[in-house]
Amino acid sequence: MTRTVTANISLSLDGRVNGPGGEYDMSWIVPHAITEGAREHMVRVTQPATTILLGRKNYEGFGGYWPPVAEDESAAPQDRLTARWMNETEKVVFSTTLTEASWQNSRIADAAPAEVVRQLRTEDGGDIIVLASVSVIRALLAADEIDRLSLMLDPELVGGGERLFEDGMPASSWKLADCRRTESDGLCLLYDRVRS
Numbered sequence: 001m002t003r004t005v006t007a008n009i010s011l012s013l014d015g016r017v018n019g020p021g022g023e024y025d026m027s028w029i030v031p032h033a034i035t036e037g038a039r040e041h042m043v044r045v046t047q048p049a050t051t052i053l054l055g056r057k058n059y060e061g062f063g064g065y066w067p068p069v070a071e072d073e074s075a076a077p078q079d080r081l082t083a084r085w086m087n088e089t090e091k092v093v094f095s096t097t098l099t100e101a102s103w104q105n106s107r108i109a110d111a112a113p114a115e116v117v118r119q120l121r122t123e124d125g126g127d128i129i130v131l132a133s134v135s136v137i138r139a140l141l142a143a144d145e146i147d148r149l150s151l152m153l154d155p156e157l158v159g160g161g162e163r164l165f166e167d168g169m170p171a172s173s174w175k176l177a178d179c180r181r182t183e184s185d186g187l188c189l190l191y192d193r194v195r196s
């Protein structure tokens with residue numbers, strides 16, 4: 001069985017992953033990420049995955065937030081499910097500065113993202129998902145190792161910030177596999193790679 005590689009990330013209408021205030025300017029995402037539709041989308045796209053790929057910044061950020069949510073009775077049920085899944089799932093971290101990965105079931109990659117994915121595809125397991133790590137997603141798109149794009153398109157124009165899709169990225173074709181509207185008028189989009 002082939003392991004599908006999914007890239008999951010939120011984007012603004014103007015294609016940004018963060019705002020003009022820098023890499024942590026993402027407050028515009030929160031009202032859309034906490035909708036029932038967005039939470040259900042996260043559960044739908046993450047549950048088939050048995051391996052998570054993360055860059056260092058997202059690993060540290062997610063690792064500081066998600067572990068206790070699994071047992072937090074005041075958290076939304078979908079968030080508790082996502083947190084349990086994140087705690088239990090293998091996490092591969094791409095970093096040149098981390099020397100250890102302390103979050104359970106984590107390890108630091110010893111190769112570039114495309115090389116790691118090619119190796120993971122030869123092993124048994126479920127799908128592989130990149131969670132919001134721009135550098136990892138770009139590296140895998142450049143190597144044509146992404147099979148599915150899971151995009152949360154938030155109805156915001158942020159007017160600046162980093163784009164996911166930069167000029168010079170290799171051209172590729174995609175087919176819409178699913179589209180669902182959230183309560184905040186965001187769109188949860190799934191696109192599958194079309195290869196000839």
